[in-house]
Amino acid sequence: MTPAVPPPMSLLAELTHRCPLQCPYCSNPLALDGREGELGTGDWLRVLDQAAELGVLQVHFSGGEPMARRDLPELVRHAASLGLYSNLITSGVLLTEATLAQLAKAGLDHVQLSFQDVDTAPAETMGGMPGAQQKKLAAARMVVAEGMPLTANFVIHRGNAGRVGRMLDLAVELGARRAEIAHTQYYGWGLANRAALMPSRAQLAEATRAVEDARARLSGVLAIDYVTPDYYADQPKPCMGGWGRRFVNISPSGHVLPCHAAETIGGVPIPDIRTDSLAAIWADSPLFRLFRGTDWMPEPCRGCALREQDWGGCRCQALALLGDAAATDPVCTRSPDHARISEILADLPQTPPPLVYRRYGNAPTGE
């Protein structure tokens, strides 16, 4: 018998893939779930029951745009009744005083609001939604006025990496207590747009300096989370804190995944919350067992002192870049395939190619 599997800490509830924005860096899969296949309210209420029972502490309502679901307040209320900490990850463009009041009354604990940029024109070019920036600024002010804690999220790419300092100033001006400066992660649509989005090494250094400066000047005012693009790292990120260790992700159509990109992993069935319990899927499904722990690891991971720090990096990245989900993440300088990363970076074009916007029916073929 294998020892009991420690339960997950967090549930990422991707309520829908529908979204009024079309950000080309979106980490949603290229094959977006349609509305007709989405889990119903009753399904999600059951998911929350099972998550709380299993030991989940925090639920992140995400998407797509989770506010596109009318049952969001009901789901938040149920999460609160179970003692789950609820976080809304939103673009803010659908938020009104009335919906915010409903969510606050339902017991929502925190809002993470995404911005595409600090300046309106490039923000709306990236999001593909005219008028979005004003709506987002208004949404942020509403959340703060309500007294709810706000995190302002900015996704970084080659087009906006020089404006990080001003993004953080905007976060403070809006009354956010936390900000996330998150470089694009290259999965799903982000991967399809990599050549258009990847910053140069110099741009990355500039962005990092801006974060460090802001941390010094805004200490005690704004907490800053900084996520780097791992292509420039020497060591891989401990993706999701390790496969099947801390996080469980449920897709709009009810697929239960170790991370939001894990549907790309082939060869094993994708667990479905409509047919199995969360506890059984977490503990016993082939997908969750596939890369849990260290037994699956090839060399150089298997004998590496860091194997329980980075957990071999990211499986979906190994698959996307090497065609083998069980390979060492090529970001690692110890990977025999690390040259693949150097090649990708060396081949980045001087002039970015056109953006492929994230919307239904717009996925590039052959990726």
Add this chain to the structure above:
Amino acid sequence: MTGAPAPPPVAEDTIVRFPRGIRLHHDRVRDQWVIQAPERAFIADPIAAEILQLVDGTRPLAAIIDLLAERFSAPRPVIARDVLDMVAGLARRQVLAT
């Protein structure tokens, strides 16, 4: 950009509370206390859990220190130092508000 001032120093007459978005939660599954915060959960060690269970937004720290000194039959100065140090650290991390 000037920003808000740093949190004031913590003393025995300070009254602390959990700001909105932060709460102490008993994790039944793992039988431990956790501090639930925006996109994070910290495990509260047993001493922190004892202190934080007495944070109600009305008691000054002196009252919390008195209660703990009595409950654990411990010298008050020792308890006072633990409480003031821990509260100061949590206030810096925005987990407690003064």
